[in-house]
Amino acid sequence: MPNKDDKQIHIKLDEQLHSKLKQTSQKNGLSIQDFVKKTLNDELTYQMKLPLEESKFTFIDLFAGIGGMRLAFEAAGGKCLFSSEIDKFCKKTYFENFGEIPEGDITQIPVDDIPDHDMLVGGFPCQPFSIAGVSKKRSLGKEDGFLDQTQGTLFFDIARIIKHKRPKAFLLENVKNLRSHDKGKTFRVICDTLQEMGYSVSSRIMDGQHFVPQHRERIFIAGVHESLNVNNPLDELELPEPSAKVKDILEKNVNPKYTLSDKLWDYLQAYSAKHKAKGNGFGFGKVDLNGVTRTLSARYHKDGSEILIPQRNKNPRRLTPRECARLQGFPDTFSIPVSDTQAYRQFGNSVTVPLVSAVAQEFITKLEQVEQDNSSVHLQHG
Template sequence: MNVNSKKYNKVLSYPAPIQLKDMSLHEQAIVTHYLHNKNTPEAAPFIDAVQKILCKYKIETPVDTDTLQENPLQTSLFIEHNVPFPTPPSPRFTFIDLFAGIGGFRIAMQNLGGRCVFSSEWDKDAQKTYKANFGDVPFGDITTEEVKQFIPDNFDILCAGFPCQAFSIAGKRGGFEDTRGTLFFDVAEIIRRKQPKAILLENVKGLVNHDKGKTLATILNVLRNDLGYFVPDPKVLNAKDFGVPQNRERVFIVGFHPDLNISEFDYPKPLGIKVSFKDVKETPPVPTKYYLSTQYLSTLKKHKERHARKGNGFGYEIISDDGIANAVVCGGMGRERNLVYDPDITDFTPQTNIKGEVNREGIRKMTPREWARLQGFPDAFRIPVSDSAAYKQFGNSVAIPVVQAVGKEILKVLKYA
């Protein structure tokens, strides 16, 4: 929606060059969010803060303008078209991206024609990856009022992949107040204040039975009874049913504002597309650093044998080219349960400080790019962080095709499709 820029964009000109890297992450979040929301009502929460930031850096000549074509803030600090995933040119709806991670929700919703008007993610490495791909820096800790004040009004959909936490509800009714001190409380508080048309929440499958079902029951009670939203029963969906070769089950919770009088919602059905790891496997040669050392491989084999003798199925696993990957996760055996055969290695010279030699069996870890593909990230997605940080980020992300499939059904109900 275009509006009068004199009302919503008090642009400041300045004589001295300044770069985003010269600002704090919080200041970068303010400036980049302002620029992403320029010429829209969603720019309103950022205007005064942007002026204070520019004055802080001794950029103190305010001017009003009807055009941003020569806005020095735009051209010197932030070139939107240089990012691989810019805002759609003619967005059909708006959304916010809470616990944003590296932007899995954002890609899915932008693919559906949405414009992100606010994002929040506290992890600094994830903020770096998010900025590299979308151009704006997510705000930090969403539990603080300092961050909440920048959430615009009147956005359409709230998206959040919030962490799972237990609530202290013993002897209580399990309502809004009982969630205080948890991250879900902050999600619920934002819903209460902003009243979005729809909500889209994602969590681990374990939420269903967490704390003997009390956690999910409390969440549903808050959304349905305290906030009044129509919330159908949550649904566990598997990424492998939506076009990516990963066995990843996650629970989705959808809700609609009471004023919309919506009483029906159908979660998406599996696509019926046959997928396997070879669909995402990198073209050889893969760098030697991803191949296991002989000593580490021996350790993994002994570890698996010990558990096998006890009747346990723990241990490493090698995914065949025709197989489906296990869920990519950042902790535990996340990488070791997703090893692959890749015999096309020609250089056995160790590239890292490993113990032993590079194994001759062709066994390697999946690469960060393969993990990205398993989560549905396009190859244009930039990975500006170390491998260890990248594994963590993709392991914590949502599977984009699943989010997009659920989002598509939400838009149908909202009549935006």
């Protein structure tokens, strides 16, 4: 989406070059304009990138989404050398904020095309391991987890890259149900695979409400190469006491379009009453503005029922996309160039940025300590 401050350049191309440009753009699933932007940006990044000495560490961003992990690791002093994301709408948001269009399907990218790096980070797709995803697939008679041939094997692309690139460390994120999926077999396969490649592996379920006003539990799997001989950062990370409140992330002037219609509000109330009578917990989630919300999900665009903001003398309303961004800890400078529907999906699928930032900082503290210890050893031996 063009920005009013965008600059224009006009270039005349001969017919043959224009034809090649058009064919290559289509092959990459991009418009000619976006492909030219990507190509120029990649070349300029290559030509002008900062010396790596000015960064504390390097990392790659897999299953990048809209870049929540990247924001966190850049804030800790890291330099992103490579990113991969398959969703075209996420790519648009990523490009708008980082000036880089992520590479596409990770299963199609040879490891030799991925640069060496200190850390690998990624929130690999959740659906095969989520409660909702598993139930849906089984109801359709489909396999899930590692038996799912389309998504379940994506973890092995992470393993493929780690095996060949041998980063110092990695951080993976997923839904907390990953630990119990298939009676724990899936999780054991993941951990065993990573340990067999020479990494000390630890996992921890952490709640985003330590940093933002949202109850959001996710599992993090962290690994540090055994040769570094340091404790796993997840084991020693101390989380602050929750203090954030919903009222702190709300916008002051909200478009009336986010207020629920009478029809939808009546439906949600009737639906909740019906299930309450049956002893079920299904229903809408009207928020205590001095408390925290339920977990923001990718389906929030459908009716917003899990997180509804009360309004005086009005039906409750949905969160705005900007409020969803704040609920996940994204800064207000983060651009949202997509429709509300896509924005809700993107933030619902993203990570809680301040939580990942805390993990990233703990990682860097550990890695810097290793470098200091090695320098000390070299000096003593010298």
